[in-house]
Amino acid sequence: MKAFLSDSVFWGAVLSLLGYEAGLLLKRKFKMAVFNPLLIGVICVMGVLAVGHIDYDSYYEGGRYISYLLTPATVCLAVPLYEQMGLLKKNLKAVAAGLISGVLASLVSVFLLAKLFGLNHAQYVTLLPKSITTAIGMGVSEELGGIVTITVAVIIITGILGNMIGEVIFKIFRIQEPVAKGLSLGAASHAIGTAKAMELGPVEGAMSSLAIAVAGLLTVIGASVFAGFM
Amino acid sequence: MKYLRQFCIILLFSFLGEGLHIILPLPVPASVYGLVLMLAALQTGILKTRQVRETAGFLIEIMPVMFIPAAAGLLNSWGVLKPVFVPVAVITAVTTVFVMAVTGLVTQGIIRKGKKKNESISE
Numbered sequence: 001m002k003a004f005l006s007d008s009v010f011w012g013a014v015l016s017l018l019g020y021e022a023g024l025l026l027k028r029k030f031k032m033a034v035f036n037p038l039l040i041g042v043i044c045v046m047g048v049l050a051v052g053h054i055d056y057d058s059y060y061e062g063g064r065y066i067s068y069l070l071t072p073a074t075v076c077l078a079v080p081l082y083e084q085m086g087l088l089k090k091n092l093k094a095v096a097a098g099l100i101s102g103v104l105a106s107l108v109s110v111f112l113l114a115k116l117f118g119l120n121h122a123q124y125v126t127l128l129p130k131s132i133t134t135a136i137g138m139g140v141s142e143e144l145g146g147i148v149t150i151t152v153a154v155i156i157i158t159g160i161l162g163n164m165i166g167e168v169i170f171k172i173f174r175i176q177e178p179v180a181k182g183l184s185l186g187a188a189s190h191a192i193g194t195a196k197a198m199e200l201g202p203v204e205g206a207m208s209s210l211a212i213a214v215a216g217l218l219t220v221i222g223a224s225v226f227a228g229f230m
Numbered sequence: 231m232k233y234l235r236q237f238c239i240i241l242l243f244s245f246l247g248e249g250l251h252i253i254l255p256l257p258v259p260a261s262v263y264g265l266v267l268m269l270a271a272l273q274t275g276i277l278k279t280r281q282v283r284e285t286a287g288f289l290i291e292i293m294p295v296m297f298i299p300a301a302a303g304l305l306n307s308w309g310v311l312k313p314v315f316v317p318v319a320v321i322t323a324v325t326t327v328f329v330m331a332v333t334g335l336v337t338q339g340i341i342r343k344g345k346k347k348n349e350s351i352s353e
Contacts, residue, residue, distance in 0.1 A: 075261060079286045094336075097340055101333065109321075109324065117320070123317075180334045184330045195293045
Protein backbone atom coordinates (compact mmCIF):
# COMPACT_ATOMS: atom_id res chain seq x y z
CA MET A 1 0.00 0.00 0.00
CA LYS A 2 2.77 2.39 1.04
CA ALA A 3 4.82 1.57 -2.03
CA PHE A 4 1.76 2.09 -4.17
CA LEU A 5 1.09 5.49 -2.58
CA SER A 6 4.66 6.67 -2.90
CA ASP A 7 4.49 5.89 -6.62
CA SER A 8 1.26 7.81 -7.07
CA VAL A 9 1.30 11.55 -7.71
CA PHE A 10 -2.44 11.97 -7.45
CA TRP A 11 -3.34 10.56 -4.06
CA GLY A 12 -1.95 13.56 -2.17
CA ALA A 13 -4.14 15.93 -4.16
CA VAL A 14 -7.16 13.64 -3.85
CA LEU A 15 -6.69 13.34 -0.10
CA SER A 16 -6.50 17.15 0.28
CA LEU A 17 -9.65 17.72 -1.75
CA LEU A 18 -11.58 14.94 0.00
CA GLY A 19 -10.55 16.33 3.39
CA TYR A 20 -11.80 19.75 2.38
CA GLU A 21 -15.06 18.27 1.08
CA ALA A 22 -15.51 16.48 4.40
CA GLY A 23 -15.01 19.85 6.11
CA LEU A 24 -17.62 21.50 3.87
CA LEU A 25 -20.07 18.73 4.69
CA LEU A 26 -19.51 19.03 8.45
CA LYS A 27 -19.81 22.80 8.29
CA ARG A 28 -23.11 22.60 6.42
CA LYS A 29 -24.40 20.13 8.97
CA PHE A 30 -23.27 21.80 12.20
CA LYS A 31 -22.69 25.45 11.23
CA MET A 32 -19.99 25.91 13.89
CA ALA A 33 -16.68 27.78 13.59
CA VAL A 34 -14.77 24.67 14.72
CA PHE A 35 -15.92 22.85 11.59
CA ASN A 36 -13.82 25.03 9.38
CA PRO A 37 -13.31 23.21 6.06
CA LEU A 38 -9.64 24.20 5.88
CA LEU A 39 -8.97 23.01 9.44
CA ILE A 40 -10.86 19.75 8.87
CA GLY A 41 -8.97 19.24 5.60
CA VAL A 42 -5.63 19.69 7.38
CA ILE A 43 -6.64 17.36 10.20
CA CYS A 44 -7.80 14.71 7.70
CA VAL A 45 -4.48 14.83 5.86
CA MET A 46 -2.46 14.76 9.07
CA GLY A 47 -4.59 11.92 10.40
CA VAL A 48 -4.13 9.76 7.32
CA LEU A 49 -0.38 10.42 7.28
CA ALA A 50 -0.01 9.66 10.99
CA VAL A 51 -2.21 6.57 11.05
CA GLY A 52 -0.73 5.11 7.87
CA HIS A 53 2.87 6.03 8.86
CA ILE A 54 3.16 7.74 5.50
CA ASP A 55 5.94 10.21 4.77
CA TYR A 56 4.89 13.83 4.31
CA ASP A 57 7.10 13.92 1.21
CA SER A 58 5.08 11.13 -0.37
CA TYR A 59 1.90 13.12 0.24
CA TYR A 60 3.48 16.37 -0.96
CA GLU A 61 4.39 14.71 -4.25
CA GLY A 62 0.72 15.29 -5.16
CA GLY A 63 -0.06 18.09 -2.72
CA ARG A 64 2.49 20.39 -4.36
CA TYR A 65 0.28 20.78 -7.43
CA ILE A 66 -2.39 22.28 -5.21
CA SER A 67 0.15 24.59 -3.57
CA TYR A 68 1.40 25.50 -7.03
CA LEU A 69 -1.85 27.37 -7.68
CA LEU A 70 -1.39 29.64 -4.68
CA THR A 71 0.65 32.28 -6.50
CA PRO A 72 -1.77 32.55 -9.48
CA ALA A 73 -4.71 32.66 -7.05
CA THR A 74 -3.09 35.49 -5.08
CA VAL A 75 -2.42 37.37 -8.33
CA CYS A 76 -6.13 37.03 -9.13
CA LEU A 77 -7.02 38.96 -5.99
CA ALA A 78 -6.23 41.98 -8.19
CA VAL A 79 -9.64 41.50 -9.87
CA PRO A 80 -11.87 42.08 -6.81
CA LEU A 81 -9.48 44.78 -5.64
CA TYR A 82 -9.82 46.55 -8.99
CA GLU A 83 -13.59 46.29 -8.84
CA GLN A 84 -13.64 47.90 -5.38
CA MET A 85 -11.14 50.64 -6.24
CA GLY A 86 -13.79 53.38 -5.93
CA LEU A 87 -14.70 52.23 -2.45
CA LEU A 88 -11.04 52.10 -1.50
CA LYS A 89 -10.44 55.68 -2.62
CA LYS A 90 -13.52 56.84 -0.75
CA ASN A 91 -12.31 55.25 2.48
CA LEU A 92 -8.60 55.83 2.03
CA LYS A 93 -8.10 57.50 5.42
CA ALA A 94 -9.94 54.81 7.33
CA VAL A 95 -8.11 52.06 5.42
CA ALA A 96 -4.68 53.58 6.04
CA ALA A 97 -5.38 54.19 9.73
CA GLY A 98 -6.84 50.71 10.18
CA LEU A 99 -3.87 48.97 8.60
CA ILE A 100 -1.22 51.02 10.41
CA SER A 101 -2.88 50.43 13.78
CA GLY A 102 -3.31 46.74 12.95
CA VAL A 103 0.37 46.29 12.20
CA LEU A 104 1.38 48.24 15.31
CA ALA A 105 -1.07 46.22 17.41
CA SER A 106 0.57 43.04 16.15
CA LEU A 107 4.14 44.14 16.82
CA VAL A 108 3.37 45.68 20.23
CA SER A 109 1.36 42.70 21.46
CA VAL A 110 4.02 40.20 20.34
CA PHE A 111 6.67 42.31 22.09
CA LEU A 112 4.74 42.57 25.36
CA LEU A 113 3.82 38.89 25.48
CA ALA A 114 7.34 37.82 24.54
CA LYS A 115 8.60 39.90 27.50
CA LEU A 116 5.97 38.35 29.75
CA PHE A 117 7.01 34.80 28.78
CA GLY A 118 10.69 35.69 28.95
CA LEU A 119 11.45 34.64 25.38
CA ASN A 120 14.95 35.21 24.02
CA HIS A 121 15.74 37.43 21.02
CA ALA A 122 15.59 34.63 18.43
CA GLN A 123 12.24 33.37 19.71
CA TYR A 124 10.87 36.92 19.83
CA VAL A 125 11.80 37.86 16.26
CA THR A 126 10.51 34.48 15.10
CA LEU A 127 7.03 35.58 16.16
CA LEU A 128 7.16 39.21 14.95
CA PRO A 129 5.97 38.47 11.39
CA LYS A 130 3.26 36.03 12.51
CA SER A 131 0.33 37.91 10.98
CA ILE A 132 1.70 38.41 7.48
CA THR A 133 1.78 36.19 4.42
CA THR A 134 4.26 33.28 4.54
CA ALA A 135 6.46 34.44 1.68
CA ILE A 136 7.13 37.84 3.29
CA GLY A 137 7.16 36.51 6.86
CA MET A 138 9.82 33.90 6.15
CA GLY A 139 12.11 36.59 4.77
CA VAL A 140 11.56 38.85 7.79
CA SER A 141 12.24 36.04 10.26
CA GLU A 142 15.41 34.97 8.47
CA GLU A 143 16.70 38.53 8.15
CA LEU A 144 16.22 39.22 11.87
CA GLY A 145 17.74 35.92 13.00
CA GLY A 146 14.54 34.04 13.82
CA ILE A 147 13.76 30.32 13.53
CA VAL A 148 12.13 30.16 10.10
CA THR A 149 10.41 26.76 10.53
CA ILE A 150 8.57 28.02 13.61
CA THR A 151 7.68 31.28 11.86
CA VAL A 152 6.06 29.34 9.02
CA ALA A 153 4.18 27.12 11.46
CA VAL A 154 2.94 30.09 13.47
CA ILE A 155 1.92 32.01 10.34
CA ILE A 156 -0.18 29.08 9.14
CA ILE A 157 -1.75 28.54 12.58
CA THR A 158 -2.52 32.28 12.80
CA GLY A 159 -4.16 32.10 9.38
CA ILE A 160 -6.35 29.13 10.21
CA LEU A 161 -7.26 30.61 13.60
CA GLY A 162 -8.26 33.93 12.02
CA ASN A 163 -10.22 32.14 9.32
CA MET A 164 -12.10 30.23 12.04
CA ILE A 165 -12.78 32.94 14.60
CA GLY A 166 -13.18 35.98 12.32
CA GLU A 167 -16.94 35.98 12.31
CA VAL A 168 -17.11 35.42 16.08
CA ILE A 169 -14.73 38.34 16.70
CA PHE A 170 -16.84 40.59 14.47
CA LYS A 171 -19.91 39.71 16.50
CA ILE A 172 -18.22 40.29 19.87
CA PHE A 173 -16.71 43.65 18.89
CA ARG A 174 -19.71 44.68 16.78
CA ILE A 175 -17.64 45.13 13.65
CA GLN A 176 -20.21 45.45 10.88
CA GLU A 177 -18.65 47.57 8.14
CA PRO A 178 -17.59 45.29 5.26
CA VAL A 179 -14.45 47.38 4.68
CA ALA A 180 -13.45 46.99 8.35
CA LYS A 181 -14.13 43.24 8.31
CA GLY A 182 -12.01 42.72 5.22
CA LEU A 183 -9.03 44.71 6.49
CA SER A 184 -9.26 43.00 9.85
CA LEU A 185 -9.12 39.50 8.33
CA GLY A 186 -6.28 40.38 5.98
CA ALA A 187 -4.17 42.25 8.54
CA ALA A 188 -4.52 39.59 11.24
CA SER A 189 -4.39 36.42 9.18
CA HIS A 190 -3.10 37.21 5.67
CA ALA A 191 -4.20 35.05 2.72
CA ILE A 192 -5.92 32.37 4.80
CA GLY A 193 -8.02 35.10 6.40
CA THR A 194 -8.66 36.51 2.92
CA ALA A 195 -10.13 33.18 1.88
CA LYS A 196 -12.73 33.71 4.60
CA ALA A 197 -13.21 37.36 3.61
CA MET A 198 -13.96 36.22 0.07
CA GLU A 199 -16.76 34.04 1.45
CA LEU A 200 -18.22 37.02 3.32
CA GLY A 201 -18.47 39.22 0.21
CA PRO A 202 -16.63 41.02 -2.59
CA VAL A 203 -15.90 44.16 -0.55
CA GLU A 204 -14.51 42.13 2.37
CA GLY A 205 -12.45 40.07 -0.06
CA ALA A 206 -10.99 43.06 -1.87
CA MET A 207 -10.06 44.87 1.35
CA SER A 208 -8.52 41.73 2.78
CA SER A 209 -6.40 41.29 -0.37
CA LEU A 210 -5.21 44.85 0.01
CA ALA A 211 -4.35 44.21 3.65
CA ILE A 212 -2.13 41.23 2.75
CA ALA A 213 0.12 43.42 0.64
CA VAL A 214 0.09 46.60 2.74
CA ALA A 215 0.28 44.98 6.19
CA GLY A 216 2.99 42.67 4.87
CA LEU A 217 5.17 45.53 3.70
CA LEU A 218 4.52 47.68 6.79
CA THR A 219 5.55 44.72 8.94
CA VAL A 220 8.84 44.40 7.07
CA ILE A 221 9.71 47.92 8.18
CA GLY A 222 8.07 47.71 11.62
CA ALA A 223 9.59 44.36 12.56
CA SER A 224 13.12 45.57 11.89
CA VAL A 225 12.52 48.46 14.30
CA PHE A 226 10.83 46.26 16.94
CA ALA A 227 13.60 43.66 16.69
CA GLY A 228 15.89 46.18 18.38
CA PHE A 229 13.67 46.40 21.48
CA MET A 230 14.67 42.99 22.85
CA MET B 231 -10.81 28.11 -25.26
CA LYS B 232 -11.94 30.98 -23.04
CA TYR B 233 -10.71 29.35 -19.82
CA LEU B 234 -7.40 28.36 -21.33
CA ARG B 235 -6.74 31.93 -22.42
CA GLN B 236 -7.76 33.30 -19.02
CA PHE B 237 -5.51 30.82 -17.24
CA CYS B 238 -2.69 31.72 -19.61
CA ILE B 239 -3.04 35.43 -18.78
CA ILE B 240 -3.09 34.70 -15.03
CA LEU B 241 0.01 32.51 -15.28
CA LEU B 242 1.71 35.20 -17.35
CA PHE B 243 1.22 37.73 -14.55
CA SER B 244 2.44 35.18 -12.01
CA PHE B 245 5.52 34.69 -14.16
CA LEU B 246 6.12 38.44 -14.47
CA GLY B 247 5.76 38.70 -10.69
CA GLU B 248 8.37 35.98 -10.32
CA GLY B 249 10.65 37.95 -12.61
CA LEU B 250 10.37 41.09 -10.48
CA HIS B 251 10.93 39.03 -7.35
CA ILE B 252 14.20 37.76 -8.80
CA ILE B 253 15.39 41.13 -10.14
CA LEU B 254 14.41 43.45 -7.27
CA PRO B 255 16.19 42.99 -3.91
CA LEU B 256 13.05 43.66 -1.83
CA PRO B 257 11.38 41.18 0.55
CA VAL B 258 8.24 41.11 -1.61
CA PRO B 259 6.95 37.73 -2.80
CA ALA B 260 6.27 37.00 -6.47
CA SER B 261 2.54 36.74 -5.79
CA VAL B 262 2.32 40.30 -4.44
CA TYR B 263 4.29 41.65 -7.41
CA GLY B 264 1.97 39.73 -9.74
CA LEU B 265 -1.08 41.15 -7.95
CA VAL B 266 0.23 44.71 -8.27
CA LEU B 267 1.08 44.17 -11.95
CA MET B 268 -2.36 42.77 -12.72
CA LEU B 269 -4.00 45.62 -10.83
CA ALA B 270 -1.95 48.13 -12.84
CA ALA B 271 -2.92 46.40 -16.09
CA LEU B 272 -6.60 46.54 -15.11
CA GLN B 273 -6.34 50.18 -14.05
CA THR B 274 -4.69 51.25 -17.28
CA GLY B 275 -7.13 49.23 -19.37
CA ILE B 276 -4.44 46.98 -20.89
CA LEU B 277 -6.32 44.09 -19.31
CA LYS B 278 -10.11 43.87 -19.11
CA THR B 279 -11.77 42.02 -16.24
CA ARG B 280 -13.73 39.87 -18.71
CA GLN B 281 -10.41 38.48 -19.96
CA VAL B 282 -9.75 36.82 -16.59
CA ARG B 283 -12.98 36.94 -14.60
CA GLU B 284 -14.25 33.32 -14.57
CA THR B 285 -10.89 31.65 -14.03
CA ALA B 286 -9.86 34.24 -11.43
CA GLY B 287 -13.16 33.63 -9.65
CA PHE B 288 -12.56 29.88 -9.64
CA LEU B 289 -9.00 30.17 -8.33
CA ILE B 290 -10.07 32.55 -5.57
CA GLU B 291 -12.95 30.28 -4.61
CA ILE B 292 -10.75 27.22 -4.16
CA MET B 293 -7.97 29.19 -2.43
CA PRO B 294 -8.50 27.69 1.06
CA VAL B 295 -7.72 24.22 -0.32
CA MET B 296 -4.32 25.46 -1.49
CA PHE B 297 -3.20 25.96 2.10
CA ILE B 298 -3.83 22.34 3.09
CA PRO B 299 -0.52 20.85 1.85
CA ALA B 300 1.63 23.49 3.59
CA ALA B 301 -0.45 23.33 6.76
CA ALA B 302 -0.22 19.53 6.88
CA GLY B 303 3.55 20.07 6.81
CA LEU B 304 3.22 21.33 10.40
CA LEU B 305 3.41 17.63 11.25
CA ASN B 306 7.12 17.85 10.46
CA SER B 307 7.65 21.06 12.50
CA TRP B 308 6.27 19.54 15.69
CA GLY B 309 9.77 18.66 16.88
CA VAL B 310 10.97 22.29 16.86
CA LEU B 311 7.64 23.67 18.03
CA LYS B 312 7.20 21.36 21.03
CA PRO B 313 9.66 22.99 23.48
CA VAL B 314 8.13 26.47 23.01
CA PHE B 315 4.59 25.31 22.39
CA VAL B 316 2.79 26.94 25.34
CA PRO B 317 4.11 30.52 24.98
CA VAL B 318 3.85 30.32 21.18
CA ALA B 319 0.25 29.08 21.32
CA VAL B 320 -0.80 31.75 23.82
CA ILE B 321 0.95 34.56 21.91
CA THR B 322 -0.54 33.38 18.61
CA ALA B 323 -4.08 33.21 19.92
CA VAL B 324 -4.01 36.49 21.87
CA THR B 325 -2.31 38.60 19.22
CA THR B 326 -4.53 37.30 16.40
CA VAL B 327 -7.68 38.31 18.28
CA PHE B 328 -6.11 41.64 19.28
CA VAL B 329 -4.97 42.58 15.75
CA MET B 330 -8.37 41.67 14.32
CA ALA B 331 -10.24 43.75 16.87
CA VAL B 332 -7.93 46.77 16.59
CA THR B 333 -7.87 46.84 12.78
CA GLY B 334 -11.61 46.38 12.51
CA LEU B 335 -12.56 48.87 15.21
CA VAL B 336 -10.20 51.63 14.05
CA THR B 337 -11.35 51.29 10.44
CA GLN B 338 -15.00 51.15 11.39
CA GLY B 339 -14.65 54.08 13.77
CA ILE B 340 -13.22 56.36 11.11
CA ILE B 341 -15.71 55.25 8.46
CA ARG B 342 -18.64 55.92 10.80
CA LYS B 343 -17.23 59.28 11.90
CA GLY B 344 -17.01 60.28 8.23
CA LYS B 345 -20.56 59.13 7.60
CA LYS B 346 -21.87 61.13 10.54
CA LYS B 347 -20.07 64.23 9.33
CA ASN B 348 -21.57 63.86 5.87
CA GLU B 349 -25.02 63.45 7.37
CA SER B 350 -24.69 66.58 9.50
CA ILE B 351 -23.48 68.55 6.47
CA SER B 352 -26.45 67.45 4.41
CA GLU B 353 -28.90 68.23 7.21
